[in-house]
Amino acid sequence: MKLADRELSLTRPGKGHKDLRAWDAADELLLEAYANHRGDGPAPRVAIVDDAFGALTLGLADCQPVSLADSALSREAIAHNAHANGLDVSRVDDWRAPPQGPFDQILVKLPRQVDYLEYILRWANEVLAPDGLVLGAAMIKHMPAGCADRFTRLMGSNEPQPARRKARVVLARPGEPRLDGWTGLWRGYRTADGWDAEGMPAVFARERLDIGTQMFLPVVREQVQALPTGARVLDLGCGNGVLGLSALNLRPDLAVTFCDVSSQAIASACHNHDRALPGTTARFHQVDGVPQGERFDLILCNPPFHEGGTVGDHIALRLFRQSARALTGEGRLLVVGNRHLGYHVKLKRQFRQVRQRAADPKFVVFECAPRQTEGGRS
Numbered sequence: 001m002k003l004a005d006r007e008l009s010l011t012r013p014g015k016g017h018k019d020l021r022a023w024d025a026a027d028e029l030l031l032e033a034y035a036n037h038r039g040d041g042p043a044p045r046v047a048i049v050d051d052a053f054g055a056l057t058l059g060l061a062d063c064q065p066v067s068l069a070d071s072a073l074s075r076e077a078i079a080h081n082a083h084a085n086g087l088d089v090s091r092v093d094d095w096r097a098p099p100q101g102p103f104d105q106i107l108v109k110l111p112r113q114v115d116y117l118e119y120i121l122r123w124a125n126e127v128l129a130p131d132g133l134v135l136g137a138a139m140i141k142h143m144p145a146g147c148a149d150r151f152t153r154l155m156g157s158n159e160p161q162p163a164r165r166k167a168r169v170v171l172a173r174p175g176e177p178r179l180d181g182w183t184g185l186w187r188g189y190r191t192a193d194g195w196d197a198e199g200m201p202a203v204f205a206r207e208r209l210d211i212g213t214q215m216f217l218p219v220v221r222e223q224v225q226a227l228p229t230g231a232r233v234l235d236l237g238c239g240n241g242v243l244g245l246s247a248l249n250l251r252p253d254l255a256v257t258f259c260d261v262s263s264q265a266i267a268s269a270c271h272n273h274d275r276a277l278p279g280t281t282a283r284f285h286q287v288d289g290v291p292q293g294e295r296f297d298l299i300l301c302n303p304p305f306h307e308g309g310t311v312g313d314h315i316a317l318r319l320f321r322q323s324a325r326a327l328t329g330e331g332r333l334l335v336v337g338n339r340h341l342g343y344h345v346k347l348k349r350q351f352r353q354v355r356q357r358a359a360d361p362k363f364v365v366f367e368c369a370p371r372q373t374e375g376g377r378s
Contacts, residue, residue: 008058013080022081023055025165026137030107031059033135033161033169037105044104047127049120050074054081054089056107061087066103068093070116070202072261072288094263094286095200101127110138110170114146115184115201116264121154121172122182128174137169153177186271191242192217193249195276199240200264204304206240212302212363213242216336219357219365220300221250223334229253231297234326236290236319237261241269243300245276252280257294259285290322299323301335313341324350324370333368 010022038044046065048056057067057078067089069075075092082089093099106124111117124134134155140163147170151158155172162168179185187207188198199206205213224233224247231254235244238258248256258269266286273282285291290299301323303316316337323333333351337343339362347354351368358365 008055008081008085010053010055010058010081011084012053013077022053022077024139025167026109026139026169027051027055027059029161029164029167029169030056030109030135030137033137033171034060034105034107037133037135037171045102045129047099047101047103047106049106049108050111051078051107051109054078056109057089057092058082058085058087060107061089065107066093066099067091068095068098070095070263072263072286076288095202096263096267096286098123099127102129102132103127104129104132106132106134108134108136110136110143110147111202112142112144113202114144114150115187117144117147118150118154118182118184119179119201121150121175122177122179125154125174125176126178130174132174134172134174135169136172137167139167141166143168188240191246193246195245195249195272197240197242197245197272199268202262202264203268204239204265206268209242210302212336212338215358215360215363216243216300216302216334216365217246219367220247220334223298223332223367224250224254227251227254227297230255232295232328233257234259234290234294234296234299235269236299236301236323237303238269239265239302241272243302244269244282245272247298247300248273248277248280248282252277255281255283257283257285257291257296259287259289259291261286261288289319290326295326295328295331297328297331299327299331299333301333303335303337313343313346316341316343317346320347320350323368327370329370329372331370333370334365335368336363336365338362339364 012022043063048065048067051057154177155175157173159171186198233256235258238260244256244258266284270284352371353369355367357367
């Protein structure tokens with residue numbers, strides 16, 4: 001694919017994406033907008049936010065942009081495509097330690113969540129040079145409701161460009177509102193255990209306990225009570241950490257690991273642990289799936305069924321396979337999912353036993369026992 005002035009070979013690493021391109025018209029329009037506003041002087045200092053597969057970061061490799069992404073998948077995909085194209089990308093930052101300005105241009109793939117968009121724009125106001133420019137773009141069908149309002153309210157200008165090829169670019173000059181003092185930075189709810197579960201803007205269900213987790217938690221608590229002292233528990237795709245922290249609140253002797261692909265989710269789970277259960281043993285990993293080389297006595301999972309604009313069970317299937325390999329011989333996976341996804345059939349391909357533990361018209365909870373190999377280990 002020709003992006004900017006270079007020919008790039010871009011792929012979407014992992015399963016479930018073989019027929020999908022690793023770039024879209026919004027990427028191409030952003031690179032065109034960058035070229036139109038670059039000027040004739042020295043190369044501008046550029047930051048790129050949430051470049052999914054490297055089209056922007058690698059397309060502008062000559063100006064050595066700073067790339068920042070919430071998802072660990074973006075970091076892995078950019079590294080994969082950089083290597084494939086013989087380019088050097090030293091790192092991709094995330095929101096736990098975002099890069100410092102000033103930046104002359106910030107290129108943003110606009111997110112679907114409007115609160116997360118507000119977070120990005122407020123951060124941009126902190127790190128843009130006084131005459132800097134935000135260039136945001138998305139496919140029109142993916143732009144969040146309230147996008148125009150956020151640009152108008154937060155930025156010094158709101159300059160939507162004519163739609164082309166079902167995508168739109170929005171230009172904006174820096175404004176005054178910043179992250180400091182923003183009441184929307186953390187939002188949450190009081191749990192049944194009496195502690196506050198808060199989340200940053202990119203975190204799923206940050207303002208209320210989602211209905212799948214509501215049905216899941218009683219089964220989690222029952223399973224946790226039966227664990228041996230010091231058992232190892234994984235909250236897989238932890239979000240704000242409510243599952244793992246509920247387990248740890250009930251059994252402070254447990255060793256709980258929290259992992260999520262989102263840096264804001266990991267920051268939120270860590271924040272909630274430090275406020276609600278200081279002194280208990282917890283570890284936090286921003287990673288796509290189960291931490292490699294580790295084994296667990298219990299894995300808790302409420303898998304997502306969408307990744308950006310892609311909907312399907314490919315994420316869940318990957319997590320099931322990884323969980324089956326990471327359980328101890330007597331370990332168990334507890335998983336909740338929408339009934340229509342038919343997880344019971346897919347789980348039986350990976351696990352020796354799949355037992356229904358709870359159900360309602362919309363959700364089902366399963367307990368899964370790993371297959372045994374020679375020597376009695378899974």
